[in-house]
Amino acid sequence: MTTKATTTRSALDRVRQALTERVGVLADTSRPEGPAFLAATAGTEIAKATGIGVLEKLSKPLIVPAALTIALRDGRRDGLPLRPVDTALLSATAAAYTTGDVILMLGDGHASREVGRLAAGAAAFATGHLALGALMLRSGLRFKPVQSAVHGVVAGTAAAVLLAEGRENAPLAAYGGLLATLSALATSVDRSHGRGAAVLAVAGPVFLLSDSLILARRKVEGGTAPARALDVGVIDTYATAALLLLTGTAAAARHAGSRA
Template sequence: MSTTTKTFATTLGRSLRARVEALMDTARPEGPAFLAAVGGTEIAKATGVGALEKLCKPLIVPAALTLALRDGRLSAADTALLSATAAAYTTGDVILMLGGGHASRSKSRLVAGAAAFGVGHLALGGLMLRSGLRFKPVQSVVHGVIAAGAGAALLSEGRENAPLAAYGGLLATLSALATSVDRSHGPAASVLAVAGPVFLLSDALILARRKATGGSAVAKVVDVGVIDTYATAALLLLTGTAAAARTAGSRP
């Protein structure tokens, strides 16, 4: 492992610890609110209490956005892009949640949810580019292979999965850009290196969940796993991109 890689890994570890500490900071309500929203959604998924999910899940991303915005001042344009991302993600959450959640077999609702998330990915990707992130060859190739494999698997089930395959390509592109983060974007932005892949994992679990038997222990475990990975990815994407934007804005 090169010195540069070791240094970045150390920075990433410290930034992740700092993010956890921010969540535990009871002096500010945003962190505990995020944890409460995630915890309530986990319980709802594990117990099947739909009312609790409807109360908690739509609060996850707004709480993450508040955490991202409280860390420091952003320009009006950066704030607008970050807020548009959060609004699109929350819309996607509501669309999927009201349609049977992760267990839904409805392709149309899944496509509608993916479209909402796609809008958020485009807004966030625009902010990343605006903040100086650029695609790196290795990350691009790896994510290209992932997108191609996932797309081929979806299309093998039927051409009606084409919108989902396209969404997977968009998410892989966002993840490739996020994982291209380096020291020039500031220490706090280093969390983007894990944010994109975790989001990919979350969406992969959603597809896997649709094949599980409803109400089974496996289905409930996967449901909770989807929430854990999604909430983690959303938090790190929003806070990491905001940090990169602040670093870019502080340059002369």
């Protein structure tokens, strides 16, 4: 029991340290991509809170590219650049996520009840999840039983709720299963994948939370205070998850490359 508690505490300490380092990079004005990420996220939050559509269109598509830049430039700081295939997979992930952002943004955003548009956005994000999952596997991450079981329950519950609303939600239920699978893989990270990869333990669940908030937002009347709070919450969690997924996976890939 004592050994298990010590192991858990050690894992939490690694995650806390990795998150602290990530915050430090965002605040580092000598690296413009950090402030750019914060500005893009804040601009989108303000747009969602105030309903200024133009500001959202200027800000939201920049969130993931800024996060990608941070992930790529981390290698220069650490002296461990990514291998070409790893860079390609990470860039494909960012391109797919940004495409999904644009597809959803040009509709009714988080409030959209149009299953076709949501499915198109989900397809774009699913492409990114597959590319990122492939990179995680290349970097040595493997599914662990407990994480897989927990995420299986989450995916099953979400699918049941969506399908109860209508069979047309089947593509969204399938997407939820894929995201839960990615999160299960991400949360299977351990010390063998390098210090910077520890943020993956947080990234997957936060992405799941973000998409859960989108589902909740569809039930709330637009223009109300709860609706705007949910919109801002979606952006907060999404930007955080995207940043941690990209940088954490890049860190795992660089660590694996250093041992190759």
